[in-house]
Amino acid sequence: MKKKLLALLMAVVMVTSLTACSSKKSTGDSDKTKTEATEAPASDDTASKSDFVVSMITDTGGVNDQSFNQSAWEGLQELNKSTGAKVSYIESKQETDYTTNLDKCVDDGSNLVWGIGFSMADALKTAASTNPDVSYAIVDNSYGDQTPSNVTGVMFRAQEPSFIVGYIAGKTTTTGKVGFVGGISSDLIDQFEYGYKAGVDYAANELGKKITVDAQYAESFSDAAKGKAIANKMFSDGCDIVFHAAGGVGVGVIEAAKEANKFAIGVDRDQAYLAPKNVLTSALKLVGTAVKLVSEKAAKGEQIGGQTFTFGLTEDAVGIPDKNPNMDPAVYEAAMKVQQSIKDGTIVPPSNKDTYKEFGKTLSK
Structure with a gap:
């Protein structure tokens, strides 16, 4: 009887331990430059979540600007729901934050890094040259004929x-x-x-x-x-x-x-x-729609670098x-x-x- 009771207690301890491990989640930094990550739950017919990681850097307007930064983040959240890709953002409080934030995305293992806003153009291009194995995309900027092979521009006919x-x-x-x-x-x-x-x-x-x-x-x-x-x-x-x-x-x-x-x-x-x-x-100007579409292409392994996508009325993006x-x-x-x-x-x-x-x-x- 004592042996059965001991076995039962050990089973309870093991279940409790496993539950505690499975409930742990990574949290973002607590400072002003914050990272927020999210994962979509795996559906019944999906063996595992996507291992594609997408991050975005806001401009100084912040992620809750009620405008294009917020729209971009909503697009990534939709990507997360539809594909299971891991998505996150980092807010920039001032333009001098851009370089540091772009580096942090690479350190965090991002496959695709978004810069939201033309003011990030120089910093993003420099980051792309330093990290040729990472894909970058930028909203509201085109490098034209000088677009690096690992950079994608997204423009709108505003x-x-x-x-x-x-x-x-x-x-x-x-x-x-x-x-x-x-x-x-x-x-x-x-x-x-x-x-x-x-x-x-x-x-x-x-x-x-x-x-x-x-x-x-x-x-x-x-x-x-x-x-x-x-x-x-x-x-x-x-x-x-x-x-x-x-x-x-x-x-x-x-x-x-x-x-x-x-x-x-x-x-x-x-x-x-x-x-x-x-x-x-x-x-x-449906920034979120464009961000989601381009990110989906990258997640599928399509070659998106070295070019600029332009969206307007004919693409139902404005x-x-x-x-x-x-x-x-x-x-x-x-x-x-x-x-x-x-x-x-x-x-x-x-x-x-x-x-x-x-x-x-x-x-x-």
């Missing part, structure tokens, strides 16, 4: 959704004055600014009236207070709609619209939830939300016709100052 929301702003404004708030001036943000301005002009041409656009830059992607201050000034100066392409700065723009009871236009993802009654629409409760239905229908015209090439939205000038000449004919 001027396309920007044109659409500019058209919507032009058809909606009652004051004849709208605004644009950019983050840091660059070729990339030019796509948003001049696409938006051209859309406003296109609507004004249809309506046979003049609509002006006040454009200003915050020189930041994280200073929400500055975004709010700029938008407040625009609203007090007569703008009734302000579009932002400014990451975390845009949260302040939307807050200003809510307080002034005016309209803001969101960017990158549907930002209506930030101010349900004061977000007119959003210029969607646009506006399906639901826009604050928009006149007639304006939405007109905007959908404009969207189709962009898809079929009848309208080619400008992406910079020079092409914007050329576009203006077509309207005066």
